[in-house]
Amino acid sequence: MTPEFLFAVDVGGSSVKLGIVDGNGVVVAKSALPFRSLASFEALVEGAAESLDALARTVSAAPEAIGIAAPGYADPATGLPLDGTGNVPLLKGGSLAAELARRLNVPAATDNDAISATLGELEFGVGRRVSSFALITVGTGIGGALVIDRRIVRGRDGKPPEFGAMVLEPGHPYERYGLHGTFEDLAGGKAVIATYAAETGEAAEDLNMSLLRERALAGDARADAAFETMGRYIAQAFGTMINLTAIELCVVGGGISLAGGFLLDRIRRHLRANTWPYLFDDARILATEHGNDSGLIGAAAMVRRRLNPVAGENVPVIKPSAFG
Numbered sequence: 001m002t003p004e005f006l007f008a009v010d011v012g013g014s015s016v017k018l019g020i021v022d023g024n025g026v027v028v029a030k031s032a033l034p035f036r037s038l039a040s041f042e043a044l045v046e047g048a049a050e051s052l053d054a055l056a057r058t059v060s061a062a063p064e065a066i067g068i069a070a071p072g073y074a075d076p077a078t079g080l081p082l083d084g085t086g087n088v089p090l091l092k093g094g095s096l097a098a099e100l101a102r103r104l105n106v107p108a109a110t111d112n113d114a115i116s117a118t119l120g121e122l123e124f125g126v127g128r129r130v131s132s133f134a135l136i137t138v139g140t141g142i143g144g145a146l147v148i149d150r151r152i153v154r155g156r157d158g159k160p161p162e163f164g165a166m167v168l169e170p171g172h173p174y175e176r177y178g179l180h181g182t183f184e185d186l187a188g189g190k191a192v193i194a195t196y197a198a199e200t201g202e203a204a205e206d207l208n209m210s211l212l213r214e215r216a217l218a219g220d221a222r223a224d225a226a227f228e229t230m231g232r233y234i235a236q237a238f239g240t241m242i243n244l245t246a247i248e249l250c251v252v253g254g255g256i257s258l259a260g261g262f263l264l265d266r267i268r269r270h271l272r273a274n275t276w277p278y279l280f281d282d283a284r285i286l287a288t289e290h291g292n293d294s295g296l297i298g299a300a301a302m303v304r305r306r307l308n309p310v311a312g313e314n315v316p317v318i319k320p321s322a323f324g
Contacts, residue, residue: 003064005305007052007104009297010113011070011096012255013087013140013190014208016044017292018051020059021300025124027293028053041093049103050098065317066108067303068097068114069295073159076315079110084162087141095106108316109303112160113295114143117150117253117288120298125289132247135288136163136234137254137295142184144237146212148245158315164188168236187233189256192226213259227259231266238267239274241258242283253288260287 003023004287010017016038031054033047050172056063068187070091072084079097117277118135127135127147136144144163146153154160164184165177172181174191185191189209196212197204199222216223238250250271253289256263268285275283288294 002306003307004061005059006057006300007063007066007100007216008075008296009048009052009066009068009070009093009096009100010116010299011068011088012113012295013071015295016057018048018055019293019296019300020052020055020063023250023304025120025297025301026263027290027296029058030293030296035088035090038090039089040041041096044090044093045096045099045103045220049100052100052104058100063106065106065302065303065307066100066104067116067299068100068108068110069113069299069302070096070110071113071141074110075110076110076158077318079108079318082290086303095318101318101320107303107307107319109306109315109317111299111302112143112145113137113158114163114253115145115152116298116302117294118145118251118298119148119301120290120294120296121251121253121288122147122150122152123301124297125294126249126251126286130249132245133249133251133296134238134241134245134247135251135253136186138189138230138234138252138256139254140190141188143254146241146245146247148247163237166237166240168233183233183237187230192230193256196222196226201261209256209259213262227263228266231263232270234263235270236274237266238283238285239271242275242279246279246282248282249286250283250285251288252285253294255292257287257291 008019008021016033019027079095085091097108097110114137134146142164166183169181174185193207212223236250
């Protein structure tokens, strides 16, 4: 039987979004925890558990499981992170899924944040009526996932792709893990804000992409250039994916999706220069239908699938008693 309500957690680079999602993919209650208020993994667990418990008291039936979307890749059987916690170091402290399962006494499951957002849009958003699409999430960093014939593409053992690691400027001085000029280091929110802060002399921690958008709209040429650069690199990444897979839809998600046409128009303008003409004519660019809630919706959809597996998708949930 399909659960009526599910807990959902979406771990981002600057905050943890928490919610309750119903069986139709509607976020019926939500809150957020800023990372600046959390000093340790234990504080993260405590804050998330208390917030979810408070949200549960606002709905008519107790949520039956927890779906967690988080950066990188965690062992689905234990929830322990194996890769990709650079933007959220607190996650290295343990298994968030196992701890929340124990605290709230319901099963839990965890998956990559970009894959979760893609699943949310595939089942309940702009991907409902298309066969193949790519979603790029832009927040503190960059992630994404690819859907072909309505299946999310994964690697061995369910490993997620690393869109942010695509090398777009070989030889660029920005380097990480031996890769120079990666998508994330050129166009991720953290990178764009750092570049803008260096130009203006401001502290990067005092800035965010919403503020840069306001400044760009008010005529700040450096803020406008930041969005132009971001749009150009996103178009380069989407163009490469279109050329490789002939996808029909390109979706922009994460916090930056709230910028709407201000960013999408720039991506569209640069896309033609990166895409084979015959394929360009079929490609559309849209923001996620559910904005920054796509990750919550996808996290709930993911744990619902694991509670009710179909053929070929038998991934376990983490039970409250699994780790004592």
